[in-house]
Amino acid sequence: MILASDNWAGASPKIASAIAEAASGFRPAYGGDDISATVEALFCDVFEREVKVFIVATGTAANALAVSAFGGPGGVVLCHEDAHIATDEAGAVAFFGGGLTFATLAGEGGRIAPDALAARLAGFPAGFVHHGQPRVLSVTNLTEWGQTYAPDEVAALAAVAHERGLAVHMDGARFAGAVASLDVAPADITWRAGVDVLSFGGTKNGCLAAEAVVFFDPEKARDFAYARQRAGHGLSKAWVAATQFRAYLDNGHWLELARHANRAGAEIARIVEATPDARLALTPAANQVFARLSANAEVRLEGAGVRFYRWGEPDADGTVTVRLVTSFMTSEADLAVFRAAMLG
């Protein structure tokens, strides 16, 4: 049973079929095809406004290209200290952005608080060249700790950022999970709350390799096609990714997949809570559950063939924090394995 990460799951059958079907004929390269032509309109529907959409194959590319589009010389990116862009992308943002640096913030559950943001920004007096200049606030929703930002929470952060002239990026590698968890309109936690650009993830929720950079102000997207091509992220058979998004967005499929994963996450959480030698490290909002396990509980899970990652080192008594991630593929049978291992 796989709780290692949601990117260990293959593809939703609907999405896999869409690729196979599209692959049988000829299509213009570099996005000149019929499928690519329709995808932007689907995103406009999802976000209830005109958007500009650029598809790439990885989340790191989506984030690095999106953030660096709002960077600039000496630019500083504000984000949580556990943000994927700061810790797990091998310097991609700094590389794409010509030397962007990070100013990171602590915060429970991977979340940044508006007053902490304001205080950090105060450390960068306007025009003081040595420290560089804050340019982008990046928030992850769903966060790296499986928490959400609700619309008003995004708005509060964006207000602080915009007042200082920063752009607001949302890393939505697990955007579907956040939308499904909050049960809000996608617009409500993005542009209506002040988000300028979104990394809209598909890969962790049923696609194979499909991430989209969504600009809510088309004017800001003017140079982006060049940035994507210069970075080698313009797929020649662009329809391979576009067809994934067409199937993903069709008829709410993306939210169905996310709701499935979230329900499985909730069940994992319930089982953890019911287990005498385990407890939740944090109340999960979606498909990422952080639990504190006794050494024995960890051994039981491993013995049952459950795959997961430790999050940090164990305590002296062997208690350890683990991350348990469900996905659109997590089945009832999987959950039964977990339940049996935990509760006996």
Next chain:
Amino acid sequence: MILASDNWAGASPKIASAIAEAASGFRPAYGGDDISATVEALFCDVFEREVKVFIVATGTAANALAVSAFGGPGGVVLCHEDAHIATDEAGAVAFFGGGLTFATLAGEGGRIAPDALAARLAGFPAGFVHHGQPRVLSVTNLTEWGQTYAPDEVAALAAVAHERGLAVHMDGARFAGAVASLDVAPADITWRAGVDVLSFGGTKNGCLAAEAVVFFDPEKARDFAYARQRAGHGLSKAWVAATQFRAYLDNGHWLELARHANRAGAEIARIVEATPDARLALTPAANQVFARLSANAEVRLEGAGVRFYRWGEPDADGTVTVRLVTSFMTSEADLAVFRAAMLG
């Protein structure tokens, strides 16, 4: 009928099926999976030696990462003036390489001559910092003009390059076509002839999005995994690309596909030669045919629904050079359409 480019063709059915099949289950992310584990061995077989292989989704990524791995401060890349890396990749090599620049060379059919290379290198005296320092020779095989370099021709260029301390990169976006055309062992036009790193293309010959950077000296590949990740080119579901290569390399499938495309190219060439108001601009070696068409011939092709690109502007009398590219998908029916349009 599509002669616009070989990247307009979808996927070989065997390759499309491989994706669909692999997509149905869970697999470790970032190359820890069973499929990725087998692919490097397949490449070792193809090249009859130990190689290090890194898969990415685009040819631009493969080229830019490969070339920049051998770059360095002030580095200069020697290549043909029509090389894709110099003209068609939006500055990717310069971007990835921290400011690499190009010194380009003319040459018939997209081919560089050893003496022209030597003469150009003489313009960069060792240690003269202002001009930068030549670091990489990049040759394209199959060339951008559909020509090949035979093993001894590659070796002659590599000898000049190595004498000056340059690494030799081969852009093999259409490598299969060159191997099939020359009917040589892949090793013969690469490492045995002095090539240090190869961009091994799959996308133009039946894959969907699969390109491999092949290092013939594993030691030189030491930092490459970091470079790929920093550039956002490490697919989380790495097996999506790996499975394409597994099917592609299996049982010589890649050369079958290329031979099919080359045969179609040869037929296109024969038809052009037989057409009174058209002629070959260059004798083609594989699947790219450059033809000189009268204005009338061009109109006839367009009228028949044949898609192709002009290569430059027409002469005063309307004669124009066009590029006609066949692929693994070009059918007898396609060829019949072309024949009818040309010969009536």
Next chain:
Amino acid sequence: MILASDNWAGASPKIASAIAEAASGFRPAYGGDDISATVEALFCDVFEREVKVFIVATGTAANALAVSAFGGPGGVVLCHEDAHIATDEAGAVAFFGGGLTFATLAGEGGRIAPDALAARLAGFPAGFVHHGQPRVLSVTNLTEWGQTYAPDEVAALAAVAHERGLAVHMDGARFAGAVASLDVAPADITWRAGVDVLSFGGTKNGCLAAEAVVFFDPEKARDFAYARQRAGHGLSKAWVAATQFRAYLDNGHWLELARHANRAGAEIARIVEATPDARLALTPAANQVFARLSANAEVRLEGAGVRFYRWGEPDADGTVTVRLVTSFMTSEADLAVFRAAMLG
């Protein structure tokens, strides 16, 4: 006698004294000092308008920072094939610009013609991402071949560039020489003719290490202080360079120095013309004289201790092109040495 380059000459005594004088006390760092505060106003006087000025220590820094300020992803810089930025700066523009590439143009005397520029730009269709996007035209005035662009010539080029949305950069490493030669107002060959940003050189004309980037639209300079600092080009004792410019611009000193160099250049040219086995390769406009020397004439110059550079390799009969550069320091005694060596 030194005709190797104008950057072989030390400092004008007035400028050297200014440094020594300023060095004796305390002054705020990073441009907060009294001298730095006055320099921008001096530049405003010179250019008869509001300008933003950023001082750096080298011409390569001035050019690379100025050009890259107008670059962007996939950006292409149009310039002459002999432009210093393209041939002699070790890839600085590409490095600073995150992978800017060059599209170079031929042209007599290092000069670009408007129709050649227009034709080259036509090769970059708007929105065609693969080729990148032209962003900057860079012209050198005085050119690398010692020629000038007059106001209407600059204006004609700028008109072509602006129509395609390019910014216009002028490499004025020898700007003083051009202004003195043309006997025009500095404004006339810069902003009045459409130049957006100027590298205003001091080092080759009496300063020790002082180059200024002059923005004619202050709004465009908004991020420049960060770009300069990120590149390590913000001198902590900024007044060291500022005091050079204060002395340089004071009371027309810069043009006096340039007129001296130009007069010496004219005398060198007259002597070449009078020498039976030498001739001018090009009619010089200022302090750079390109001459064709017989093997014997070259030997005579070397024998007299004259230092100069060959410009390319000699012909079969030993005739060679040489560059002879005068400076503000070239004395009557120097000219006498040259005269004696050439005319005997």
Next chain:
Amino acid sequence: MILASDNWAGASPKIASAIAEAASGFRPAYGGDDISATVEALFCDVFEREVKVFIVATGTAANALAVSAFGGPGGVVLCHEDAHIATDEAGAVAFFGGGLTFATLAGEGGRIAPDALAARLAGFPAGFVHHGQPRVLSVTNLTEWGQTYAPDEVAALAAVAHERGLAVHMDGARFAGAVASLDVAPADITWRAGVDVLSFGGTKNGCLAAEAVVFFDPEKARDFAYARQRAGHGLSKAWVAATQFRAYLDNGHWLELARHANRAGAEIARIVEATPDARLALTPAANQVFARLSANAEVRLEGAGVRFYRWGEPDADGTVTVRLVTSFMTSEADLAVFRAAMLG
């Protein structure tokens, strides 16, 4: 009275004279001159071994070029959280290094402890591409908090770093102050203790704009001249900086200047200690004194015209930390002003 920073002081008269004297004649450009030729030998004497030396005009350039010479794709630089390279150089290291990122460490007095370093490195498992790869340890000596690392302390850190394959960089913006304070041979806190490359500062201690990057293994310096030129840091009149270093290193002048500054720093510290409403925040080792002042003490200093910087915000009761920096120019009269303001 200036205690704002040591880069507010002009030049040592000996150094200012050296520039004026050198400026009067012609000299080959780009380091081909007689002065530049002698400087490397002087550095070899100072460090009692063969070294390769590259002079630049700013400390940011020295640091960014030195660190990035040992960087690489995905590279991570370990340093103190208050290190100048991480906080005050506008992203220069990240920019020069193609996206290098920082992993910073806390530590009293700007100093890193070996066990803290080892623990931090443990968070970067070898080959785990997502986090990037530690490549360089950078220590500042004299630290940003005016403390020193003694030879054995440097050696302990370097041992940890080298075991993990990192290079060791020392930011010696105030190297002279550290050497003078520790009273050791320069070799003892550099290469003998494991330092691979040193930013050797002159500007803060009597030079005008002269910093040197010193490589202790000449082989590692092979590409550096290109890196410097590509960054626009190769001065054409290289002798302007070289002559400063010749005078600086001559006959121990650099250590005399540093000892003067350190003695003034010690006197500042003594006065602070004697002041009832002030105390030292940290025992200073050289010319940087960090003091805790009451609001009243701060007002007295300001009233006496003493210039200094606050280090952070005041407490609720107005107590504030300030940085007081002496220099080679701090005079007895200056100290008397400070004494009077503090002690009345």
